Structures are given as structure tokens and as C-alpha cells.
Amino acid sequence: MSCDTHVLVIGAGIVGVSAALNLQRRGLRVTLADRRAPGEGASFGNAGILVPGAMVPVPVPGLMKKAPGMLLRGKGPLFLRWPYLPVMLPWLARYLANGTDRNVRRIADALMPIIGDSLEEHLALARGTPAEARIRAQPYLFAYRDRAAFEADGYGWAIRRAQGVGWREFEGDAVSGLEPALGPGYRFVAALEASHGRVDGPGDYVKALAESFVAAGGALVEAAFTDFARDGEKITGVLFADRVIRADKILVAAGAWSARVLKPLGLRIPLESERGYHAELWEPEGGPAHCIMLSDSKTAVTPMTGRVRFAGLVEFGGLDAGPRRAPLRAVRAGAAAFPGMSWRRETEWLGHRPAPADSIPYIGAVPAWPNVYTAFGHHHVGLTGGARTGRLVADLIAGATPNIDMTPYRVDR
């Protein structure tokens, strides 16, 4: 591939920025375009946790029995904007159909090569840049009320074990020894260790990576995608709201908005927004030192510089509706797990996880348009898998053969 080859990346979240840096490091000319500043999409507000142990998708056997109760209770962890239900029904039917044991194992097999070495992948991506200082190696604690609650969650742990992910168990007083801020309501912890970690401020992390890309000669433009530019059957670039950018190859890495971006090419990708929220408690005292999953409420808790972030929940309601109070209250309620913690002020956020119906990201060339590539659909693990995804898609664009089987990620699967 000639270094004159110009690649245009649409979307400056963790996936697009990682791809742009990897392409640049392979000697290609790269433009990174986003309608906003880098790291302002889902990559801004996630829990910041690098979790190779998160290969278990949301739809698992038994979900259908629990989901109606969760929805009717109105306290989470599942929410639905009811008027949106008819819009998302075709996607939802496919999504739920994937919750069989066979499919869960297939999804876990597909996710592991993307997320398995996440800590090492992020350290390699950020090496030599100011972003590196934001990565911390640290266990991820799954906190349960007691051992019985952990055992009731045994299906997911069996999937993790089958994927070679181990954990250490702490019970009773050992839990307080490990994480003194966690209140007495949580008497059992499973700690995921190898290759787990966290990113201190994921939005700032992505911005720091993007600044390194620019410092090394990459072009960053703030512009909103409207359509592809064509010359007959060939895509020659992208039409943005205020300009046209010509490119030899185009990568769509627009997260939850990627299906909209690809629509003008006639592609119908089964991708939904799985909305999630965070509440941040600033200037905390007596907060946790670890990132913790509160397994009863499915809230992830992450210490970050100056604040503790409570993030999570699943709300279906599309890309265009604003935030709602009930999920924000539910995510904020996680603070009760830390009875000794105090703080001075709070902020809140709604974001959009890119959720394919089968929970497997789309990474590769678009068969009908071979100079258009995709890298999106990372659902709950986009930060974790973003570094590796950028490397894989950069290989494909540069004409190299990745060292894993890319079949599961094909856009025409």
C-alpha cells in the first residue's frame, strides 16, 4: 500500500481514534472526521473499565423470564421507552433469539479475540503518548450480597471459565479487607484480575490519543457526515455538511450511528442504541479504590480523578430521545453501596452503546463497496475492545492479513 493512500475515518470515538493511529503508524495518510470533538460519544461517559471478562452478552438463557419484572418495577436495570417498542421490534426479536446457550457461546468465542488482551492492547496503543498515564492495571470486582447471589449468577461465570478467564473469591471480612469502602450489604466478591484494568477518564483518554494523532501529522476535521461521494459505482469520498473530502478508503466507525451512515449504500444493519447512563459524584471522600460491578443493580462503579462514576443500565429508546429521570435515579442509587462516602456535587450523562442484534462487532470491508470498511458495534465492550479493533481494521485497510479469523465480524453475516 502506497503512503499516498488517503484513508478517511468517520467517527472519533475510541474505535475510530485507535484505527486512525494504527493506520498512521503503518505510514498511511489519514483524516479523522467527527461532527463533534473526539471522545464525545459513548466513549466519553462509559465506566472506563477494561474487561476481558465481559464476553457474556446481555441476552442469556433465562432473560425472558426476568425482563418483564425488571421493566414493570421501573427501578432497573432494564428500561424501555414504550413508544419506541414498535420501531425496534424487528431488531428486538433477533436480539432475544440470540439468548440461547449455543449463541451465547458463539458470541463469547467471537468477542474474546477482540477483548482478551485489552490491557496490553491499550498500553501498546497509548505508548509514548500522554494517554498512557491514564491506564491503570487493576482487578475488577464483582460484588454480590452473598455467595448464594454469586451462585445464582453461575451461568455467566461458567461462560467465563470456559473462555479461560479465572477469578479470586473473597467472602465476609475479606471483602472489607479488599475494598473497605464497600458497605456491609456486599459479603462476596469475585475479582477478575489478568489483563483487567481501568482508564482514568475515558473521554480525556480518547482526546489525548487524538491529539497524538494530530501531533504526528494526522488531519482532524469537525464535520457531520451526510452522504458518500460517488463516481459511477465507485465511492470516491464523503459529503459532509460543509465540505467534500476525497479518499481512497473510508472507514465507518461512528458507533451507534453507523447504521445511519451506511444506509445510503443500501445496507440495512441490525444495530440499535442500547442507552446507558452515568452519574458522577465529585470531590468524594471515603469512596472505592477499585472498579466494582454491583451485581444486583448492574451498576459499574469506577474511581476517576476528582470523582467516582456510577455507570450502567440498559434502556431501549433510540438515538434521538433525551435522558429520563428514572434510569438516572437508578444509576445514582448505586452510591448507597458506599455508606461512608461523601461528595460535594453531581453530574449526569446519557450515552448510546452500539448494539448489533447478535452482540458481535462489524469489522471488515463492505463486500459490495470494497473501499468502504466498518469498525463498530462493540456494545458493552467498546473501550475494552477498541484498541485491538483499531489494529485489526488498520491491518485490513493496509492490505495485511490479521492473525485471527475475521469471519465472525463480517458486515454481511
Ligand SMILES: Cc1cc2nc3c(=O)[nH]c(=O)nc-3n(C[C@H](O)[C@H](O)[C@H](O)COP(=O)(O)OP(=O)(O)OC[C@H]3O[C@@H](n4cnc5c(N)ncnc54)[C@H](O)[C@@H]3O)c2cc1C
Ligand atoms: C453507561 C455505559 C458504560 C459503559 N462502560 C464500558 C466499560 O466500562 N468498558 C467498555 O469496554 N465499554 C463500556 N461501554 C461501551 C463503550 O462506551 C462503547 O462500546 C464504545 O465507547 C463505542 O465506541 P465507538 O468509538 O464505537 O463509538 P462512540 O464513542 O460513540 O463514537 C462514535 C462517534 O461517531 C460520531 N458520529 C456519529 N454520527 C456522525 C456523523 N453523522 N458525522 C460525523 N460523526 C458522527 C459521534 O459524534 C461519535 O464521536 C459503556 C457504555 C455505556 C453507555
